[in-house]
Amino acid sequence: MSKEAPVYGLLAEFDTPEDLIQAVRRARAAGYRKMDAYTPFPVEQLSEELDFHHSALPLIVLIGGLVGCAGGFFLQYWISAIDYPLNIGGRPFNSWPAFIPVTFEMTILIAALSAVLGMLGLNGLPMPYHPLFNCPRFALASRNRFFLCIESVDQNFDREATLKFLSELNSKGVSEVAGE
């Protein structure tokens, strides 16, 4: 690596999601691994092309739901049958059918919280600062442009060679992203 100012990576800009998918494919073929694509709306194929297949999120939500379900039911069971038994119209203390609505609501509540917090946590959000925000063109990633960033931590990364590689793709321009 050179002695110049540190770079986070090189950012290539594309007009359409198809061009970006092509670019990701060719970058992977060229041996690049540490890269990410940025789009203004979800493009399903991209995560596949970036070799990201399985997310832990569904499992987190399932566990959250089960915890909510069991926790909700046993909270009511423990309160109504053990800690504070009340005779309501001669019903059994563990009158489980009456506990179903709250059990259901707790299942949904904890599962939904796990889905949102899990998604944010796995994505490393909130993250107010990121080197990509140093690049003025990157603001268009939330409007109408599609970006591919090859990061400087990639072992094949070389400022000149990677710049040349990205410029030869069907891109609308390549810019350097300052590090730190």
Added chain:
Amino acid sequence: MSQEIIGPGHTYATVTDKISAIVLTRKWSRHWLLGFGISFVFVMLLMVAITYLLVKGIGIWGVNVPVGWGFAIVNFVWWIGIGHAGTLISAILLLLRQEWRTSINRFAEAMTLFAVACAGLFPLLHLGRPWFGYWLIPYPSTMNVWPQFRSPLVWDVFAVSTYLTVSLLFWFVGLIPDLATLRDRASGRLGRIIYGILAMGWRGSAIHWHRYDIAYLLLAGLATPLVVSVHTVVSFDFAVGIVPGWHSTIFPPYFVAGAIYSGFAMVMVLAIPIRAAYGLEDFITMRHLQNMAKVMLATGLIVAYGYLMETFISWYSANQFERYLTLNRWTGPYGPIYWALIIFNILIPQALWFKRARTSVISLWLIALAVNIGMWLERFVIVVTSLHRDFLPSSWGMYYPTIWDWSTYFGTIGLFLALLFLFLRFLPVISIFEMRTLVEKTEAQ
């Protein structure tokens, strides 16, 4: 043209610019200030009504034995029902891949949140001593007392608070990418900081989008049974009691249908002026309005079936109290309200069978308004006529709402509208990233 869900010639950039401009570059309009100002006056009225209630107690309302529920519960059920359309549009129509939902889901979800917030006020105020409201939540208190989980009123606490939380999460998750758009496009420093904090550093990474899509779909899958459960639990408040007219198994489905009915009507009442005021006819097209009209017609027929079955069962049950209840609804002191309900809720919406009524913005708006009034009258009939004459004639009585009942009710309408005006001013009223997806899909075809 009328069959399209997005006007011709739109690109990623134009949908982004057009929707974000409503928030970012539009000047404070006189109409907005006027609308917000009037709503705010009603918020102040609500404040006065609540303050006086806290000072004097719920004796300032018209409630007394035998009608202990009155406006508080009528309004609670009405507001909760209105909220349901938002979740239905955002969750169920998402799972059913109804792409036309895209331009109306954001503000329908906002409407849900504000409606549930208004709804939640009523049972809380109706407690009599609202400052002890937290007794409904199970926590290890020094009094060693726990809530009684066999009561639908406790179920209600869980159902409504879960509903509010999940609706808020769903809405906020949907907003994150759009907040990032606003952050990147805001010209002022303050806007960049506030939207930046709210966007939490979203940068549209493909991997993030992948997890985001999963989370959004799972939330939709969780919200779908939730929305059905909420009004079911609300109907249990009635159906579990043995009061004539309440103790009926038809309550849960007919409450849920009624909720969707009134919710779509409220979306229509709001969408028609908003699309005109902000020039969003390209995004909220006649096709959207027609689809919503059809949903209203279908759910309205389910509600009509509910009324019919209630009447039939009261005769078929051969129970003198049930039979008297129906006669009392028709011819008793609250009879005119029942017939007004039939006119507003059943007769007027039949106009939606005709294409001319479905394609005229004014007739749609008036019909939707009629449905909202009708659904409010329905809740009044259910709550008040059942309670005011039950088993023992010596304990019959009448309920007359006082000025404080009306002030609280109109105050919450003001609160709802004020929150909606703030939402229109500060957040994108249509989901921008989903509109970009829609542009992508319509281009591909």
